[in-house]
Amino acid sequence: MSQHSEDSSLLKNVDCGTPEQSYNSTLEREFEVHDIGNLVEVGDLEPAFSFRKLLRFAGPGFAMSIAYLDPGNICSDLHCGAVAGYKLIWLLFLTHALGLYVQTLSARIGIVTGRNLAQHCHEQYARSIRIPLWLVCELAIIGSDIQESIGTAIALYLLFGVQIWAGILVAALLSYVILGIQRFGARKVEALFIAMIAIMCACFGVEVFMSSPDVREITKGLLIPRIPASATVQAVGIVGAVIMPHNLFLHSALVGTRRIKRAADVRHASIREANFYTTLESGVALLFSFAINATIMIVFADIYSRGNSAKSVHMAEQHLPGLVEAADLLRGAFGDLGPLLWAIGLLSSGQSSTATGTMAGQYLMEGMMRLRASPWLRLFISRSTSLVPTMLVGVLFTSRLDQFDEWLNVLQSLALPFALIPTLKLAQSSHVMSEFAVGPRWRAFGWLAAAVIIALNVYLLLPLIVDLASYGVAAACMALALLGMYLLFVYILVVSKVE
Numbered sequence: 001m002s003q004h005s006e007d008s009s010l011l012k013n014v015d016c017g018t019p020e021q022s023y024n025s026t027l028e029r030e031f032e033v034h035d036i037g038n039l040v041e042v043g044d045l046e047p048a049f050s051f052r053k054l055l056r057f058a059g060p061g062f063a064m065s066i067a068y069l070d071p072g073n074i075c076s077d078l079h080c081g082a083v084a085g086y087k088l089i090w091l092l093f094l095t096h097a098l099g100l101y102v103q104t105l106s107a108r109i110g111i112v113t114g115r116n117l118a119q120h121c122h123e124q125y126a127r128s129i130r131i132p133l134w135l136v137c138e139l140a141i142i143g144s145d146i147q148e149s150i151g152t153a154i155a156l157y158l159l160f161g162v163q164i165w166a167g168i169l170v171a172a173l174l175s176y177v178i179l180g181i182q183r184f185g186a187r188k189v190e191a192l193f194i195a196m197i198a199i200m201c202a203c204f205g206v207e208v209f210m211s212s213p214d215v216r217e218i219t220k221g222l223l224i225p226r227i228p229a230s231a232t233v234q235a236v237g238i239v240g241a242v243i244m245p246h247n248l249f250l251h252s253a254l255v256g257t258r259r260i261k262r263a264a265d266v267r268h269a270s271i272r273e274a275n276f277y278t279t280l281e282s283g284v285a286l287l288f289s290f291a292i293n294a295t296i297m298i299v300f301a302d303i304y305s306r307g308n309s310a311k312s313v314h315m316a317e318q319h320l321p322g323l324v325e326a327a328d329l330l331r332g333a334f335g336d337l338g339p340l341l342w343a344i345g346l347l348s349s350g351q352s353s354t355a356t357g358t359m360a361g362q363y364l365m366e367g368m369m370r371l372r373a374s375p376w377l378r379l380f381i382s383r384s385t386s387l388v389p390t391m392l393v394g395v396l397f398t399s400r401l402d403q404f405d406e407w408l409n410v411l412q413s414l415a416l417p418f419a420l421i422p423t424l425k426l427a428q429s430s431h432v433m434s435e436f437a438v439g440p441r442w443r444a445f446g447w448l449a450a451a452v453i454i455a456l457n458v459y460l461l462l463p464l465i466v467d468l469a470s471y472g473v474a475a476a477c478m479a480l481a482l483l484g485m486y487l488l489f490v491y492i493l494v495v496s497k498v499e
Contacts, residue, residue, distance in 0.1 A: 027383060038364035039259045040186055045269055047178060051080075054277050059190030061282035062102055063356055064106035068096065068192055068198060068289040070144065070353035071151025071323065072412070075405050076234070076241035076292050079320045081300030086214070086221030089294055093222060095242040096290040098449055103286075104279050104421060105438065105446070106256045107250040111274045112436045117419070118367025120426055124498050132489065134368045138385070140415035141246045142360045144406040146393050148357055150431035152350030154323045158343035164394045171354055171388050178355040179321050186257040189355075196352040197288060202347030204295045210334045211302040218298060234450040236456050241409045242293075244438040245419035250360035251282075254368070271436065279356055282408040289380055300326070303333050322405075335452035414457050414486070420450050429498045454490060458483070 030166065042056045059191040080088045110116050115123075120132060152174075153167025182191045227235045255278055300321075321329060323346060330338030361382035365371050371381075393404060424446045430437040438446070461483055469476035 005061055010016060013301055018240070037433035040257055041256050042260055042274070045261065045266060045273060048270075050321065053273075054280060057258060057274070058281050059187060059194075059253065060105075060107070060257065061278065061285040062197060062288075063193045063254055063359075064188055064247055064251040064282065064422075065285035065289040066349075066352045066356045067144075067244040068099065068242055068286065069197070069292055069349050069498040070244075071154075071350050072144065072147040072356075072405060072409055073145060073241045073293055074146075074151070074296055074346065074349055075323055076237055076409060078300045078326050079322075080231065080234045080238065081297040081302075082304045082320055083234050084228050085301040085305060086217045086230055086298065087226050087239065088231060088235055089221035090223065090225050091227070091238055092242070092293055092297065095238055095292055096286050096293075099243050099447070100279075100283055100286050101442075101446070102243065102248060102423060103251050103282050105423050106252040107278045107282065107434070108275055108436060109423065109426050110252035110255040111260070111278060112271055112433050113258075113366065114256070114366055116247045116256060116363055117423060117426070118253070118364045120432070121422055122368050122424070123368060124422070125496065129492060129496065130368060133493075134364065136415050136418045137364055138361070138366060140412055140419075141357055141382075142389055143385045143411040143415075144246060145354060145357050145361075146245060146390045147405055147408050148350050148354040149390045150350075150394055151158075151323065151346055155343045155347035155350055158324065158327050158339060159347065160358065165391060168387075168390055168394045171351060172383060174351055175354045175358050175383060178351070179358060183342050193352055193356070196348040197285075197292075199348040200292050200345045203341040203348075204292055204299070205339060205370065207299050207330065207334065207341055208295045210338070211299050212300045213302045214305075216467070219468050236460060237406065237409050239413055239416075239456060241412065243416060244412055245415045246357060246364065247358040248419040248423050249271065249367070250356060253363040254359075268435070275436070303329055306333075356384070361385070410460055413453070413460065415488070417450060417457070417490050418493065420453065421490065424450060424494070425493075425498045431499055441470070454487075458487075469486075 018031055038060075040056065043053065046053050077092075080092070106117055109120065113120070121133060125133060149171045150164065152171035153162070153164045154172060156162040156167040157164060162426050178189065178192060181192060255274075258274065260274045261267070327339035327342050330342050371423040424438075425442075427431050427446070428438045428443045465476065465483065466478040
């Protein structure tokens with residue numbers, strides 16, 4: 001069924017007095033995952049820039065930016081700082097800039113069409129494509145949730161000595177509490193997420209001032225692109241750690257909490273205004289995200305460059321530190337305040353990202369699979385889906401959590417094209433986006449970025465294929481077959497028509 005005919009059938013059942021009221025009622029049904037009472041009024045059109053209007057749109061972008069601050073990113077930051085010093089700050093900034101581009105596309109799809117990315121995938125792709133697409137994205141969410149829940153559990157261990165498995169259960173319970181705040185309005189939970197970002201800014205920011213970073217080297221690391229030979233894996237891992245596939249589904253849905261004017265005489269101007277303020281808010285949010293990630297990288301670059309700690313030198317020679325060992329390094333550098341700030345910041349990171357990941361799972365399940373259930377039942381299903389594998393990892397592989405974290409970052413990178421390609425195809429479709437479709441230059445940039453990400457994924461998989469080949473011809477053939485299936489699915493998404 002086309003979008004026009006579906007909208008028409010919905011409007012037949014809406015008894016509203018004006019066209020704008022009818023259209024808004026339709027959109028409220030499309031964004032069914034939001035309670036109607038949660039919609040935020042943004043007011044009338046403003047003739048010039050309005051800071052008050054920006055504040056009304058503020059919230060979804062900051063909630064989106066939390067995925068850029070999850071424990072997986074924090075672990076990636078400390079590894080980059082330990083191995084490459086300040087030399088990868090430019091790459092961190094570049095991935096955040098790329099993140100702003102793809103998040104802007106995702107948000108505009110939601111604003112212009114009144115449907116989130118998952119709902120569009122349900123409408124645009126046949127069942128034979130849609131189900132594997134959902135499974136891959138759901139697997140990426142589970143992988144991200146493992147990182148986030150274990151990050152929260154580690155923070156609780158550092159603060160209170162709680163065992164990892166118990167910390168995972170506490171993280172699950174706290175996520176129910178945080179998401180329960182949605183019942184009191186979208187602005188309440190958005191304010192909570194902003195508060196958690198502020199806590200991370202304070203904790204990690206204080207540690208930068210406690211250290212003695214080389215400002216000149218930091219500037220060179222930001223402005224001069226270079227990748228040390230010893231940091232190739234960490235450089236590739238930044239892409240997988242920073243840009244999360246589930247975040248595209250999340251952002252396209254969160255913008256649905258803003259009720260914009262859609263009457264025929266003001267629709268174009270209202271959508272343009274919403275796109276402008278949403279992009280601006282997302283840019284500000286990701287600037288904070290970049291600053292927090294950069295501070296972590298800088299702190300550990302400073303610690304490893306000192307060479308005055310026997311323990312840090314030994315760890316640098318033997319292996320990269322995990323989140324727990326990082327606390328020991330901070331204690332050696334800054335005393336007891338260092339690991340305390342680290343644990344509080346890590347707790348805010350893990351718990352906030354666990355909540356937004358669960359929200360993304362809800363939107364993905366409801367939109368792509370058309371699961372009709374109460375919000376609490378969807379929350380229970382999506383949370384339980386991730387809780388079981390997280391508990392297994394937390395109980396059975398406690399001594400290998402850092403190795404799991406690296407592989408889970410690779411999983412995010414492998415899954416990213418399956419969210420990015422539908423986003424690009426929808427954003428460039430004039431049928432879907434009408435006059436708001438992406439222009440040729442930005443379209444070319446998007447596909448170039450997608451091609452680079454896919455090439456990096458193949459680069460990540462080749463060493464694994466070589467390792468499997470050592471187990472025999474059968475193992476090598478199986479690995480090559482899986483790589484072929486991966487590339488075939490990517491190709492199918494690229495050539496599939498969007499109407």
